[in-house]
Amino acid sequence: MSATPSVPFLRRVTPGGWAAVAWLAGMLFTLLLRLRLPGQATADVLAGVIIPRWDGVAMLLLATALALRGCALLTRRPTASLVYLLVAAVVCSTPLGVTAIPFEQYLAVDVVLYTVAATRPPREAGRALLLALGLLVGYLAARLFAGWTVGTTGTLAVALTAVVAWLLGRSEGQSRAYAARTRAQTAAQAVTSERLRIAREMHDTVAHSIGIVALQAGAARRVIETQPAQARQALTEIETASRETLAGLRRMLGALRTDEPGDPGPRAADEAGLPEMPGLTALDRLAETTASAGVRVLVSRVGEPRPLPQDVDLSAFRVVQESVTNVVRHSGADSCTVTVDRRDPGILLVSVEDRGPARDAAPVGARAGADGAGYGLVGMRERVTLLHGEFDAGPRPGGGFRVTARIPLPTGVTTR
Numbered sequence: 406m407s408a409t410p411s412v413p414f415l416r417r418v419t420p421g422g423w424a425a426v427a428w429l430a431g432m433l434f435t436l437l438l439r440l441r442l443p444g445q446a447t448a449d450v451l452a453g454v455i456i457p458r459w460d461g462v463a464m465l466l467l468a469t470a471l472a473l474r475g476c477a478l479l480t481r482r483p484t485a486s487l488v489y490l491l492v493a494a495v496v497c498s499t500p501l502g503v504t505a506i507p508f509e510q511y512l513a514v515d516v517v518l519y520t521v522a523a524t525r526p527p528r529e530a531g532r533a534l535l536l537a538l539g540l541l542v543g544y545l546a547a548r549l550f551a552g553w554t555v556g557t558t559g560t561l562a563v564a565l566t567a568v569v570a571w572l573l574g575r576s577e578g579q580s581r582a583y584a585a586r587t588r589a590q591t592a593a594q595a596v597t598s599e600r601l602r603i604a605r606e607m608h609d610t611v612a613h614s615i616g617i618v619a620l621q622a623g624a625a626r627r628v629i630e631t632q633p634a635q636a637r638q639a640l641t642e643i644e645t646a647s648r649e650t651l652a653g654l655r656r657m658l659g660a661l662r663t664d665e666p667g668d669p670g671p672r673a674a675d676e677a678g679l680p681e682m683p684g685l686t687a688l689d690r691l692a693e694t695t696a697s698a699g700v701r702v703l704v705s706r707v708g709e710p711r712p713l714p715q716d717v718d719l720s721a722f723r724v725v726q727e728s729v730t731n732v733v734r735h736s737g738a739d740s741c742t743v744t745v746d747r748r749d750p751g752i753l754l755v756s757v758e759d760r761g762p763a764r765d766a767a768p769v770g771a772r773a774g775a776d777g778a779g780y781g782l783v784g785m786r787e788r789v790t791l792l793h794g795e796f797d798a799g800p801r802p803g804g805g806f807r808v809t810a811r812i813p814l815p816t817g818v819t820t821r
Contacts, residue, residue: 419479419480420479420480420516420517420520421476421477421478421479421480421486422476423516424472424475424476424479424486424490424513424516424517424520425472425473425476425513427512427513427515427516428469428472428473428476428490428493428512428513429469430509430512431509431510431511431512431513432465432469432497432509434509435497435501435507435509435510438509460500461500464496464497464499464500465497465500467496468493468494468496468497469493469497471489471490471492471493471496472489472490472493472497472513474489475487475488475489475490475493475513475517476490476513479517479520483517483520483521483524483525483529483533484521484529484532484533486517487514487517487518487521487533487536487537488536490513490514490517491514491536491537491540493510493513494506494510494511494513494514494540495540495544497510498510498544503556504548504553504554504555504556504559505541505544505545505555505556505557505559505560505563506540506541506544506560506563507559507563508559508562508563508566511563511566511567514537514567515566515567515570516570517533518533518534518537518567518570518571518574519570519571519573519574519577520574521533521574522534522570522571522572522573522574522575522577522578523574523575523577523578523581524578525578527575530571530574530575530578533571534567534568534571537567537571538564538567538568541560541563541564541567544560545557545560592783595781595783595784595787596783596784596787598784599783599784599785599787599788600787600791602784603720603788603791606719607716618643618647621639621640621642621643622639622643624636624639625639625640625643683719683722683726684713684715684718684719684721684722685713685718685721685722685725685745685755687722688704688722688725688743688745689704691722691725691726691729692704692743695729695733698733699733699739700729700732700733700738700739700740700741701739701740701741702729702740702741702742702743703740703741703742703743704743704745705742705743705744705745706744706745706747707744707745707746707747707748708746708747708748708749709747709748710747711747711750713753713814714814714815716792717753717792717812717814717815720788720789720791720792720812721745721753721755721810721812723785723788724755724757724785724788724789724796724808724810725743725755725757727781727782727784727785728741728743728757728785728808729741729743729757730781731781731782731806731808732757732759732761732806736759736761736805736806737761738759738760738761738805740759740760741757741758741759741760742756742757742758742759743755743756743757744756744757744758750814751813751814751816752811752812752813752814753811753812753813753814754809754810754811754812755809755810755812756807756808756809756810757807757808758801758805758806758807758808759805759806760801760803760804760805761804761805761806782798782808785798785808785810786798789810789811789812792812792813793813794810794811794812794813795810795811796808796809796810796811797809797810
């Protein structure tokens with residue numbers, strides 16, 4: 406069973422489908438107005454002279470064919486779709502014996518105007534409205550030029566509905582644009598916050614390494630003449646710490662950019678009981694902390710344990726930590742599985758899976774942190790990308806959610 410909830414039926418209908426429904430409904434209403442229904446002495450509208458004839462029927466069928474063709478083009482070529490429907494409205498009105506294009510024949514045009522105004526640029530949307538209103542004016546002008554009567558008030562009512570449909574579409578389009586900008590700004594803020602956190606952690610790593618270098622350098626200076634072996638050992642420690650720190654700085658600082666500050670601050674609740682610079686060795690402690698929140702974490706380690714570069718170890722732990730936090734806050738599951746796979750010497754693979762209800766499964770970004778930091782998955786992806794890794798998150802078949810990170814391990818780097 407798929408974990409993705411099915412889309413409601415009404416949302417599966419395309420804009421062209423709604424325009425086709427509007428056209429067919431208008432045609433049905435037009436027909437009903439010209440029939441004497443039960444309880445009526447006469448029909449509401451007198452049928453045109455040529456409607457019962459073959460040429461009248463042919464014109465109605467031609468108009469319907471043009472309208473349906475326009476509906477099919479709405480998604481790909483909205484302007485062409487509008488032209489087809491406007492021509493169909495004129496062709497359909499000809500055999501009806503009316504003094505103006507009826508409202509029923511403009512229903513589909515209103516749907517197209519709404520769609521164009523909601524999805525297309527303002528200039529194109531404005532041209533569509535002018536085209537629709539211009540046709541109404543042109544139809545009246547042609548009748549006046551031919552010396553026929555015109556339905557001015559009816560045309561004004563049809564024009565008003567077209568303008569209202571267009572305004573509603575513009576409002577919908579502006580709301581969508583604002584929502585898209587808000588999502589983009591929130592995602593950018595999440596990336597900036599995560600990068601600031603990474604920079605803060607890198608600062609702590611460098612400070613720790615420099616402290617080790619200073620201590621070992623002082624020890625080497627004191628014993629370099631009396632105990633050369635210990636001095637060489639101290640210099641080896643200095644070289645190891647320096648190379649590891651330099652490699653981590655090159656990997657991180659090469660990808661980080663300068664952004665505006667937006668640090669949400671440390672998340673004390675998530676750090677409770679953990680070391681100052683945690684790594685994958687702290688997963689058992691994280692599992693104990695999470696169990697107190699009501700979610701059991703099963704940690705599975707595959708492959709031979711090997712030392713990891715400090716930045717890789719810390720980032721892998723942060724991915725697991727954020728994923729487990731999302732399970733506690735949003736999944737509704739009572740347990741999750743953390744897998745650390747080191748079978749490939751060049752790849753560190755970590756994954757977090759839960760078996761939450763299918764209805765809670767959501768696309769990437771929807772199950773991000775609900776607190777001020779927001780978009781937790783965006784931050785995890787940023788961490789993994791900075792290490793040139795691959796990140797994936799999404800619903801599991803049958804329910805639940807899975808987060809996976811593949812982080813390449815640098816070669817020729819001394820690990821801790």
